[in-house]
Amino acid sequence: MVANRLPLHRTGTGSDGSWRASAGGLVTALEPILRSTPGAWVGWTGAPDDRTEPFVHDGIEVRPVPLSRVEVEHYYHGMSNRTFWPLYHDAIVSPEFHRTWWGSYLEVNQRFAAEAAAAAAPGDLVWVHDYHLQLVPQLLRARRPDVRIGFFLHIPFPPQELFEWLPWREEILRGLLGADLIGFQTAAAARNFAQLCRHHRLASGSADALEHDGRTVRAQAFPISIDFDWFDTAARKPETLARAEEIRRLVGPERRILLSVDRLDYTKGIDRRIEAFGELLARRLASVEDCVFLQIAAPSREAVHEYKHLRRQIDGIVGSVNGTYSTPGRIAVQYFRRNLTRAEILPYYCAADVMLVTPLRDGMNLVAKEYVACRTNGDGVLVLSEFAGAAQEMRQAIQVNPRDLDRMTESFASALTMDPAEAKRRMSGLRRTVRRRDVHAWSKSFFDVLRGGADGGGGTAEPTGSDIGEDDLTDEAD
Ligand code: ADP
Ligand code: G6P
Helix, strand or coil, X not given: CEEEECCEEECCCCXXXXXXXXXXXXXXXXXXXXXXXXXXXXXXXXXXCCCCCCEEEXXXXXXXXXXXXXXXXXXXXXXHHHHHHHHHCCCCCCCCCCHHHHHHHHHHHHHHHHHXXXXXXXXXXXXXXXXXXXXXXXXXXXXXXXXXXXXXXXXXCCCHXXXXXXXXXXXXXXXXXXXXXXXXXXXXXXXXXXXXHHHCCCXXXXXXXXXXXXXXXXXXXXXXXXXXXXXHXXXXXXXXXXXXXXXXXXXXXXXXXXXXXXXXXXXXXXXXXXXXXXXXXXXXXXXXXXXXXXXXXXXXXXXXXXXXXXXHHHHHHHHHHHHHHCECCECCEEEEECCCCHHHHHXXXXXXXXXXXXXXXXXXXXXXXXXXXXXXXXXXXXXXXXXXXXXXXXXXXXXXXXXXXXXXXXXXXXXXXXXXXXXXXXXXXXXXXXXXXXXXXXXXXXXXXXXXXXCCCCCCCCCCCCCCCHHHHCCCCC
């Protein structure tokens, strides 16, 4: 596995500072796979100038790649998080394009490719992940033509009219085409990629067989998931249930709990969601006596201006809603801006009557799947943005357009008042889907196609579930 982020990160500089578990969907998905499959994880420790030697963490062989302070600034904060991240998320904030960032991106991708080449045994499978490392497939192929190379993009892949903004668009397409198999979260993303390759005359054919440089490259949808059984088991543990009970008691046992759990990112729609909750109270569709909104947000990419701004903005909105609606002992929005351990998050999922997942754009959103996996009683209501990749599979959720404040507010009210039998029916369908299409099925289907074993004729090599339309995953329009 080659990914910028390792399952744990250092909090300090250089080789000082303590290790902490990393937040984010990529780590959540990849960790259980590497625990059950022998292999190494090549990535950055999160601290500049850190020259930590390879080590073993929880059965996973970790091979750190060092980044200098300037590279952290240009490659990570710059090109990765101020160019690709916003560009691939519908340009929610304006992406920036700087040649110095690009130079650094190139250099760091070379370093990751060299480390992956050193880590791989002859004939190994190398699986490269996400937007930080889009040049690695091509660079690795040049060094190690003997390995099979897979790439998976965890975030959306934009349509042509947005991707074309990128001054280095052809370099990125060529970089990705170095892989044998390129996985996306949705069939639409795979189609966007194939269309761009054809448009730039870098490949011919359809997404499931792109002819490039005398090879066949396959672009296909593999919707990512979670380790369902792990969450389901952990959610049944007495200590999890006891803590969930305690949370309910602390907020007021008679109050229904609405919950959100996100990285503090402008793609997540946290501001609009809190505003909608404020409207819910303003329109008297609910009151602080009968409900409370808990927002847990992990600080993320804090050196980047847009994230600093977001943090201040959310602080302001929470203050405004609380200032207007809270009463003694009845705080409207309880906001926890911190990184929690998984053991700390689980009881919140178990305690919450309604889960609000309302990103403006999201590759998949694993939080939605984690909530469902923790609802072992089969109750609870999920409100889910149409613009999360998860919306394609999780049809029984109440789906919302997060930019439509009126309807989003009303959907929160519907979730709070949903008939319990209807809620159970929906949750049972959601749990079936997530259980069947868990992260192990995801990685198996990817590996099967990468090894050339499965034909993967549709958009995914896994059989599609009864809850999901074939149209959602197949690449029919190609
Ligand atoms: P993204 O990949 O954009 O971060 P996902 O919803 O796919 O979004 O994944 C987020 C992951 O990070 C989930 O596994 C979630 O449990 C975890 N996470 C979210 N918020 C926190 C937090 N405050 N503390 C620790 N982990 C968090
Ligand atoms: C998303 C990205 C991951 C990234 C994670 C956390 O899930 O797809 O690649 O690791 O966010 O962001 P960070 O910048 O802290 O790695």
